[in-house]
Amino acid sequence: MCCWCSCLECIHNIPPLNLLFPHFDSASAPGHEEEEEAAPVASMASISVPDPVPSPTEDAENIRKAVQGWGTDEKALIEILGHRTAAQRGEIAVAYEGLYDETLLSRLQAELSSHFKGAMTLWAMDPAARDAKLAYKALRKKAGERHAWPLIEVACASSPDHLVAVRKAYCSAYDSSLEEDVAACALYKDPLRQFLVRLVSSYRYAGEHVDDELARAEAAELHAAVVTKKEALHGDVVRIVCSRSKPQLKATFERYKQEHGKAIDEVLEGNSNDKLSAMLKTAVWCLTSPEKHFAEVIRTSIIGLGTDESSLTRGIVSRAEVDMKKVKEEYKVRYKTTVTADVVGDTSGYYQAILLALIGPEQP
Structure with a gap:
């Protein structure tokens, strides 16, 4: 099967559109009499x-029309695809293949x-096929803290149903x-590999129920492992972080700060020479405050010599329909500048144009 998941065989095997695209339902399928109704955009989305x-x-x-003849009308492509939701882009791809007997991805x-x-x-x-591709690429890059970020993002910064869809798309x-593939990856060693x-x-449980007594007990377990034993990926830590719901983890981390006077992510940041602590901090952020992590992804892709365009693209594309407004707010507070200003300063041409379309306007 093709690695882009765009051939007919792969299309027949991917999950249903209503799983891949949260806003998709049969009433919005191509050919339906209400097909022109706009899909809703998440409140924290920037597109x-x-x-x-x-x-x-x-x-x-x-x-x-934009891709036919001499040259390509890149502005038209940005104006169309850069201003459509995932469900709408999925419908466009189906319509395009039906009309022209080629996939939209192959043409692009x-x-x-x-x-x-x-x-x-x-x-x-x-989105699921995209995250599957990002995970696949992460397993084939040299080992390092940032190279594992896409795996943690896919696992922690999305809903349980989306992670299931990613696993199906990956297969x-x-x-x-x-x-x-993660278990067999030679780039990562235990205990990090086991954690991933x-x-x-x-x-994870997707409901809002929180057990306060469990939060108290597991906050104590985290402190014993991370601070007393200095084992960031101790078995208790892995069990808690990899199994509890996001609301439960937020309650546990809040209890941790109450009991010990310092947030757990601050404790982990203090262990600057410990790569396992850095990985755990990334997971904690993606689970409870993903805007913090993705602000860091964008910033680290820009600062220094040269620009890491793959990370910059991933950070913006991944969050444009999710919480880019929150990412921009976090970025402004932490770095005293805006995502837009940094992108304008480090990119150019149509690449800059599509990123700015996805970032959307900055709030004063």
């Missing part, structure tokens, strides 16, 4: 969608180049499971 939104067929036809790959191609193709993918695209396996294998 804008026109009202009324064109039909998937109209968008597909306009994309075809053939027409575009450089970092603009990378950003547009990632954005055009369904369809790569003929193996995400869990077994537990994270990507998890299915």
Whole structure:
């Protein structure tokens, strides 16, 4: 099967659209009489969608015009795809393939180049297939703290149902499971590898119930492991972080701060020379305050010599429909500048244009 999950065989094996796209339902499928109704945009998302939104067929036809003939109308592609939700982009892809007997992704790959191609193709993918691809690439890069970030992001910064969809998309695209590939990855050594396996294998309770007594007990276990024993990925830590619901973990971390006078992520940041502590901090942030982590992803991709375009693209594309407004707020508070200003200062051309479309306007 193809690694882009865009061939017909792969398409037949990916999860249903209503699982891949949270806003998708049968009433919004191509051909339905209400197909022009705009899909809702999450309150913390940064992308804008026109009202009324064109039909998937109209968008597909306009994309075809943009990629035909001499040259490519990149501005038109940004104007269409950069202002559609995941569900709408999925409908456009279905309409495009039905009209022109080729996938939208294959056409974008053939027409575009450089970092603009990378950003547009990632954005055009369904979210589960995109995260599966990012995880696959993370397992084939040299070992290092930041190279494991995509695995932790996929496992911790999304919903339990989305992680299931990612695992299904991964199986369809790569003929193996995400869990077994993480377990077999030679780039990471235990206990980090065991921690990553537990994270990507998890299915957390998605409700709001919190057990205060459990939070108190597990806050004590975390302190004993991380501070007393100085084992960031002690078995108790892995069990707690990899199995508890996000509300339960927030309660545990709040109790930790109450009992010990310092937040657990601050304690972990203090262990600056301990890579395992850094990985645990990343998981804690992705589980409870993902805007902190993704602000760091964007900032670290820009500062220093050169720009890490793959990380910059991932950070913006991954959160544009989720919580980019919160990421921008966190970025402004922590770094005393804006995401927009840093992106403008470090990128150019159509690559910059698609990133700015996804970032959206900055609040004063």
